[in-house]
Amino acid sequence: MSERQPVDVAVGVLIDADDRFLLTSRPEGKVYAGHWEFPGGKLEAGESVEQALRRELHEELGITIGPAVPWKVEIVDYPHARVRLHFCKVLHWQGAFEMRERQQMAWQTLPVQVGPVLPGTVPVLGWLAAERGFTGATH
Numbered sequence: 001m002s003e004r005q006p007v008d009v010a011v012g013v014l015i016d017a018d019d020r021f022l023l024t025s026r027p028e029g030k031v032y033a034g035h036w037e038f039p040g041g042k043l044e045a046g047e048s049v050e051q052a053l054r055r056e057l058h059e060e061l062g063i064t065i066g067p068a069v070p071w072k073v074e075i076v077d078y079p080h081a082r083v084r085l086h087f088c089k090v091l092h093w094q095g096a097f098e099m100r101e102r103q104q105m106a107w108q109t110l111p112v113q114v115g116p117v118l119p120g121t122v123p124v125l126g127w128l129a130a131e132r133g134f135t136g137a138t139h
């Protein structure tokens with residue numbers, strides 16, 4: 001399985017002025033529907049991570065992001081695909097949030113109050129905990 005070519009995914013860790021981060025639920029019809037994740041999606045041909053993230057967050061959430069700062073890269077093997085997740089921090093955006101895929105959104109702090117969290121999203125909570133000096137269960 002690990003020889004499968006990974007699919008690149010751009011993922012946004014939006015952080016607001018109160019240091020909360022945004023999680024969204026996966027819409028009906030997608031794998032892991034109802035699981036919570038950081039918003040994002042797959043790169044299209046010829047796109048950079050930042051371009052893909054800007055497009056996806058506009059399509060899914062209706063916002064226009066400022067800079068996407070590369071933060072961590074993680075490869076996850078799922079039964080449905082092997083993905084390379086490019087997590088970027090996003091501190092600035094414009095526009096009002098609209099859940100265009102009928103997903104849910106929740107601004108969170110640690111420990112996260114929504115669930116279940118997507119397996120590939122759990123490590124991100126650990127990285128945030130390390131940065132914030134948070135100890136204990138993250139979700």
Ligand SMILES: Nc1nc2c([nH]c(=O)n2[C@H]2C[C@H](O)[C@@H](COP(=O)(O)OP(=O)(O)OP(=O)(O)O)O2)c(=O)[nH]1
Nearest residue numbers: 009011037038039040041042076083118119120121
């Ligand atoms: N957006 C996002 N995807 C994640 C996270 N963690 C994680 O393992 N993934 C996985 C789930 C999916 O296999 C893949 C993202 O693909 P997707 O199906 O959501 O992408 P997409 O919006 O382009 O979907 P589609 O148009 O192909 O339906 O990455 C995360 O925190 N955020």
